[in-house]
Amino acid sequence: MIRAAHTSDEVESFALENFRVQCRTCYQSPRLRDFLEDPDQDLKKYGGDPPIKDDKTTTVKVVPNLVEDCPIVIKRYNTKSAWHAVRRTVGRSRAENCWMRAMALENLGVAIAPPVAFIQEYLGAGLKGRSWYLAEFVDGPSCLDRLPAIDDETVQGKQLEQIIDTLKKIWDHHIAHGDLKGSNILLAQDRAVLLDLDAMKQYEDEEAARSHISKDVERLLRNWKKDHPHPALYELTQKKLSEAGFSELR
Ligand SMILES: Nc1ncnc2c1ncn2[C@@H]1O[C@H](COP(=O)(O)OP(=O)(O)O)[C@@H](O)[C@H]1O
Numbered sequence: 001m002i003r004a005a006h007t008s009d010e011v012e013s014f015a016l017e018n019f020r021v022q023c024r025t026c027y028q029s030p031r032l033r034d035f036l037e038d039p040d041q042d043l044k045k046y047g048g049d050p051p052i053k054d055d056k057t058t059t060v061k062v063v064p065n066l067v068e069d070c071p072i073v074i075k076r077y078n079t080k081s082a083w084h085a086v087r088r089t090v091g092r093s094r095a096e097n098c099w100m101r102a103m104a105l106e107n108l109g110v111a112i113a114p115p116v117a118f119i120q121e122y123l124g125a126g127l128k129g130r131s132w133y134l135a136e137f138v139d140g141p142s143c144l145d146r147l148p149a150i151d152d153e154t155v156q157g158k159q160l161e162q163i164i165d166t167l168k169k170i171w172d173h174h175i176a177h178g179d180l181k182g183s184n185i186l187l188a189q190d191r192a193v194l195l196d197l198d199a200m201k202q203y204e205d206e207e208a209a210r211s212h213i214s215k216d217v218e219r220l221l222r223n224w225k226k227d228h229p230h231p232a233l234y235e236l237t238q239k240k241l242s243e244a245g246f247s248e249l250r
């Protein structure tokens with residue numbers, strides 16, 4: 001369920017002990033509040049499948065009933081080392097990056113998983129610890145799973161057009177995604193949705209923008225060249241990119 005587009009006054013901020021929280025008010029629910037006030041609690045109590053991912057860097061879990069009618073994906077960025085915590089003290093944490101970018105992208109009309117909340121842990125002495133980014137669950141396969149399984153080239157072409165349509169919206173604003181592996185592009189019912197916004201960046205300098213968008217184009221094509229070789233899909237992606245005006249970047 002996609003909630004209404006937000007304005008900045010629809011974000012509530014609060015601080016609790018060593019956590020600072022920002023949450024969009026349209027998602028208020030007692031269970032979500034309970035989690036935001038104590039993000040360390042065991043998520044098993046909310047049910048759902050085991051985490052999609054759980055390693056030293058990140059933990060990603062879909063929680064079915066934190067908010068009514070709307071599964072939520074919780075991504076926790078784990079602190080890798082003390083040095084990492086120090087480095088994050090001067091810059092934004094990765095969850096905060098996602099949060100800020102998601103808000104900006106929504107305002108630009110880019111298809112992303114709608115942002116729900118962001119939590120920052122503070123370790124004392126200004127050091128930033130772990131951070132959490134919560135977004136709506138988007139129902140749809142990744143382009144890696146979906147595109148090769150389609151045997152009709154016209155249908156494949158339409159799906160690619162949706163992907164390029166979403167990407168054109170960021171590229172036209174001189175924004176590069178920075179990590180366009182196929183698992184970061186979900187094919188929802190009527191649009192392609194971008195995930196993993198952490199590496200995204202907007203470039204003021206025209207040349208820098210072209211160079212980084214060109215890297216996005218290469219990374220997208222690499223999905224069908226090296227990661228999951230599929231020559232026909234590679235060519236079709238090249239053709240669709242060229243029709244959208246992005247071939248000259250390569
Ligand atoms: N909002 C979402 N809706 C649906 N699936 C998601 C969502 N966020 C993450 N996922 C799933 O979890 C996987 C890992 O999440 P991601 O944010 O891409 O983390 P990583 O940094 O490990 O790549 C994604 O490839 C996708 O399958």
Ligand SMILES: [Mg+2]
Nearest residue numbers: 183184195196
């Ligand atoms: Mg990813």
